[in-house]
Amino acid sequence: MADINLTINGQKVTVPEGITVLEAAKQIGIDIPTFCYEKGLTAPGACRICVVEIKGWRNLPPSCITTVAQGMEVETESPAVVEARKTILELLVANHPLDCLSCEKSGNCKLQDYSYRYGVASQTRFEGEKHEFGIDDSNPYIYRDLNKCILCGKCVATCRAVSDRNVLDFAYRGFNTKIATFMDTDLKDSTCVYCNRCVAICPVGAIVDKTMMGKGRGWELEKKEVTCTFCDSGCKFDVNYKDGKFMGVTAKSPDQGRPLCLKGRLGIELIYNPDKSELPLINKDGEFVETSWEEALGIAPIIEKLTAQKK
Numbered sequence: 001m002a003d004i005n006l007t008i009n010g011q012k013v014t015v016p017e018g019i020t021v022l023e024a025a026k027q028i029g030i031d032i033p034t035f036c037y038e039k040g041l042t043a044p045g046a047c048r049i050c051v052v053e054i055k056g057w058r059n060l061p062p063s064c065i066t067t068v069a070q071g072m073e074v075e076t077e078s079p080a081v082v083e084a085r086k087t088i089l090e091l092l093v094a095n096h097p098l099d100c101l102s103c104e105k106s107g108n109c110k111l112q113d114y115s116y117r118y119g120v121a122s123q124t125r126f127e128g129e130k131h132e133f134g135i136d137d138s139n140p141y142i143y144r145d146l147n148k149c150i151l152c153g154k155c156v157a158t159c160r161a162v163s164d165r166n167v168l169d170f171a172y173r174g175f176n177t178k179i180a181t182f183m184d185t186d187l188k189d190s191t192c193v194y195c196n197r198c199v200a201i202c203p204v205g206a207i208v209d210k211t212m213m214g215k216g217r218g219w220e221l222e223k224k225e226v227t228c229t230f231c232d233s234g235c236k237f238d239v240n241y242k243d244g245k246f247m248g249v250t251a252k253s254p255d256q257g258r259p260l261c262l263k264g265r266l267g268i269e270l271i272y273n274p275d276k277s278e279l280p281l282i283n284k285d286g287e288f289v290e291t292s293w294e295e296a297l298g299i300a301p302i303i304e305k306l307t308a309q310k311k
Contacts, residue, residue, distance in 0.1 A: 006072040021063040036152040037064040040255045053078040090124040098122045105205035108218035138186035141194040149206035155198035158254050167192045194262040196251035216242045228264035235259045239272045
């Protein structure tokens with residue numbers, strides 16, 4: 001594969017042919033903001049927050065889908081780029097709940113980080129109708145507030161990446177566009193298996209881990225990566241501690257650990273939580289009911305077989 005020579009922010013760079021401007025910038029430590037991009041999963045160029053200025057080009061192309069070319073001269077923070085990003089952020093903030101003080105993603109929210117980075121205040125020059133979507137609090141594992149959704153589509157892409165999953169997709173049109181399940185039902189009435197891939201990949205507070213709500217900010221938690229051994233998929237999870245005390249188990253981003261089911265999280269919590277007392281919940285006929293750990297983890301048949309053998 002041939003090498004490509006280009007210049008990014010005045011710095012000469014040599015990168016492999018075929019990679020994007022975003023990837024080239026990352027190789028030399030330049031951080032370009034992204035919302036809808038996720039390595040190995042999405043590169044739709046939809047949010048436009050990653051636009052850059054390329055000498056000789058008439059527009060500002062999204063760096064996540066723009067392939068490097070020989071002699072290309074790129075500016076990632078030119079006045080035109082900064083103005084474009086500020087406008088995008090202002091439009092998002094104008095229709096976004098500003099409850100950052102109590103939001104679970106505060107301190108770990110890309111919209112919050114980029115608004116601070118580019119000096120976008122809560123009062124923007126854009127006014128208009130605001131969303132008033134209902135909160136989906138119907139299940140014990142995922143809390144959804146679509147009023148905070150920025151329609152990046154990452155949750156749709158990560159759900160679609162798992163064979164026969166496709167729980168989430170875009171619904172409706174125009175201002176009323178939102179992420180929804182089939183027939184726009186609550187998650188508990190869908191085919192969702194609560195693997196939390198969408199939770200791990202959401203850049204804002206639209207989808208959060210309900211079991212971790214109120215237990216600590218991102219910077220307060222110490223994370224220990226563990227691998228699930230309940231099947232041969234080898235999904236990775238984070239065991240979260242605060243001040244040395246167990247707080248909960250969270251799924252890692254799909255590109256870092258491919259979480260595929262709820263069983264792994266429940267099993268790891270059972271293993272690492274020394275104070276585990278409550279029983280797990282499973283969906284039966286549209287309602288979440290308590291069940292045994294053996295049934296929740298799918299090991300009840302094994303235990304029954306071993307018990308029968310002992311007899």
